[in-house]
Amino acid sequence: MHKFLKSAAAIALGIAALSVAAQGYPNKPIRVVIPFPAGGPVDQTARALGAKMGAALGQTLVIDNKGGAGGLIGADAVAKAPADGYTVLFSSAGALAIVPHLTASMPYDPQKDLIPVTQALKVPAVLVVSAASPYKTFAELKAAATGQGSKINYASAGSGTTPHLQAELLKREAQLNINHIPYRGAAPAITDILGGQVDMMMVDIPVALPFIQSGKLRALAVTNSKRIPIMKDVPTMAELGVPKAEAYNWYGMLAPARTPADIVGKLYTTTGAALHSPELLKQFEQQGVEVVASKPEEFGAFIAAESARWGALAKAVGAKLD
CATH class of the missing domain: 3.40.190.150 (Bordetella uptake gene, domain 1)
Structure with missing residues (x-):
């Protein structure tokens, strides 16, 4: 430093x-x-x-x-x-x-x-699931991802990338039991989210926004300290009780x-x-x-x-x- x-x-x-x-x-x-x-x-x-x-x-x-x-x-x-x-x-x-x-x-x-x-x-990043996912809210996703019986997995753009570490931060702070599925880049990861092969992903808002606006992805939370004007209906991590998962x-x-x-x-x-x-x-x-x-x-x-x-x-x- x-x-x-x-x-x-x-x-x-x-x-x-x-x-x-x-x-x-x-x-x-x-x-x-x-x-x-x-x-x-x-x-x-x-x-x-x-x-x-x-x-x-x-x-x-x-x-x-x-x-x-x-x-x-x-x-x-x-x-x-x-x-x-x-x-x-x-x-x-x-x-x-x-x-x-x-x-x-x-x-x-x-x-x-x-x-x-x-x-x-x-x-900021956004936590997304497929529009066809059964999880309509973060609370529903968290309930499914809690405990030893969880089979929830998450995609990332690769090991050590920002989306990987943001998801690990959320995993730690929200006490989730989720499994990492690394990809070589955000594009193939989003493709498998859309297809239902993977349950969730943390991804930079500009990358996910076109899919959210077209109704192909569902946004459950943003990592910003305040709501994003272009996504004003999506709650922040702090609003959902996970303030330390704020990350950019x-x-x-x-x-x-x-x-x-x-x-x-x-x-x-x-x-x-x-x-x-x-x-x-x-x-x-x-x-x-x-x-x-x-x-x-x-x-x-x-x-x-x-x-x-x-x-x-x-x-x-x-x-x-x-």
């Missing part, structure tokens, strides 16, 4: 004045590495954000999808890139707060080799560790302005996610706290990197 806080504090001190390095920045396209395949929610968010930022900066933000190993491959590419502001990472929680706890041979140290720019979004995925921007503080500051202010544009605010509201746009030092402290939280749970449940 201290490494992140010290790095972030250095940024805060340097943002006020532009150095020689940043006076002409940017004078060429900026590469935004997404550590996941194209088409997913992180990728879609980065493309929408990049278009707004590019217009403001007068340069193109080029999306570079480098998926694999839970985000590790893409994050490593940025950690080893020149620290000149022309290569940045846009990632969800996995590569920064979870994957480091799932492997003994990390090629990079997320708290040493990357520096935070901003947490862009907070992404999140998306944020980082840069190689030695990127000049004023360049990081320019990326931060430009990202924040884009996030608060009317078009993107409307888009994010319709997806059930919340704009954060935190300062670099705030994002650094947040990542450190998230790493400690999810790392402890990952080790407790024996999560492995697929």
